[in-house]
Amino acid sequence: MRYVIKIVGVILCILLYDSMFIVYETNQAIVIQLGKVIREVKEGGLYFKLPLIHRVVFFDKRVLHLGRDDTQREVITADQKRIIVDAYIKCKIVEPVVFYQTVQNENGLHRRVYPIVESHIRENIGRFSLISLLNEKRSEVMKLIQNGVYSEAKKFGVEVMDVRIKRADLPEENSAAIFRRMQTEREKEAKEIRAEGEQAGQEIRAKADKLKRDLISNALKESHEIRGAGYAEATRIYNNAFKVDEEFFNFYRSIRAYSKSFAKGNTKFVLSPNNRFLDIFNKGWK
Template sequence: MSRALAALVVVLGLGAVTLSQTLFTVDVTGQVLVVQLGRPVRPIDQPGLYTKIPFIQNVLSFDRRALTIELPGEEVILGDQRRLIVDSFTVFRITNSLQYYQSVGGTEMGIKARLSSVVSSSLRRVLGNNTLLAVLSADRTRIMATIRTQVNDEMKSFGISVDDVRIRRADLPGGNTQAILARMQSERERIARQARAEGAEAAQRIRADAEQARTILVAEANATAERLRGEGEGEATRIYNRAFGADQNFFTAWRTMQAYREALGNGSTRIILSPEADFLKFLRTPPTTETR
């Protein structure tokens, strides 16, 4: 009886071991690659319960969540020949476990070494085509998008996708900081001087245009006034002539009365004339008018 019990325990133990070597699960956060004697057999990226050949096939598990690598500070030369020390980090995911295993042996150290090299090369290449001002301005987003695209295209064959590449810190080399800041300040002052000069030139041009327009308007107004004055004087002369032709005595008397008013109107003017003077003839004899 004891032998039968022992045999049963052995059989159950072997069955349990065999079952544990046959069944395996894939978690929602992971993916696996079934390997037989070192050769990849099938990748599995859907969660669930699966089987394999016990003792012959093994299961390699890989994380399907976002992974991060950080690159230490490295010096790059920008497009304006300035030097910049850049710290960056990269976010990536394993998307194809078979390609990942075949390219770097499925080791995280291997993929990080390869990815670091690609990111470093892309950083140097893209930043080398941009100035310091572009790196420090809103163009930085465009620059990093270009780097991410280049790195992602190159790493597709390794079974990973690159979600993001970011510059965590960008510093100037210690000896160049003050000199570069001085150059940047000088450039800003030059731009400000140019803007002020352009503004002064525009103001002078506007004032000159306004003065020219004013001169033209005044000249046109004076010409119009002279024309109207001439027309008025001509019309007055025609009226006088018609009046003189209609009744010469009345016209002469009216003009003489006008002269009296202008000469004697203020009451303080003294005029010494001969009683026989023509200027006083209407004071001596009332004027007569023609009857028609």
């Protein structure tokens, strides 16, 4: 009898435990009986159900982040540029019964919602060029995508809070081609800069050479003028001195000529006695 009472007590405890469930503040729940939803619970607290008959399914009330590595898709822009787009969705479960009946869980939601997101991404990105998507039109495209997904996601019992493109890259082969084109453009630009620098250098060297020639020419001209003026002044002084005493000056010139002519001891001259070079000696003999 004791064992029966213990067994009955254990069964009653199990049934009592199974008849209660707790809904936390971050969760919401639905009660299912034989595959049919009979109740939804959105507030936190302690609740009761029929043990072994009712089943409770919990859902998160917080914002869900939907997005995985396999969500990358290739999209064509209006100017026929291919880009790789990776988007994510933020949403909340607002109608747990509808959510359970349509998608059942987050994985099911991702499988149902993301094709819708992809469709709107292709449709809206296809209206704009790549440059505009990277600049002023990006926020407009995001708003169009979000509005389209928001209206269609209601049928799954969720409210879309945000849809964002977290990366939009060119395919690898396009990136390599763009890199090569950028490299070619930079090399071309570098050659143009070097050519311009060489041209500027040649112009500067030509100007410097011309300036050098002009300076040398002016200096030579000025030196010739100064030298000519000096010669003229020397000639004037020489002539004035010659006029003061012509006989003495002739004697002086003759003496200098003799000193230069007879500088070496072995100098020999064969001259006529009447040669003008010997006038001083001839006058002395007279």
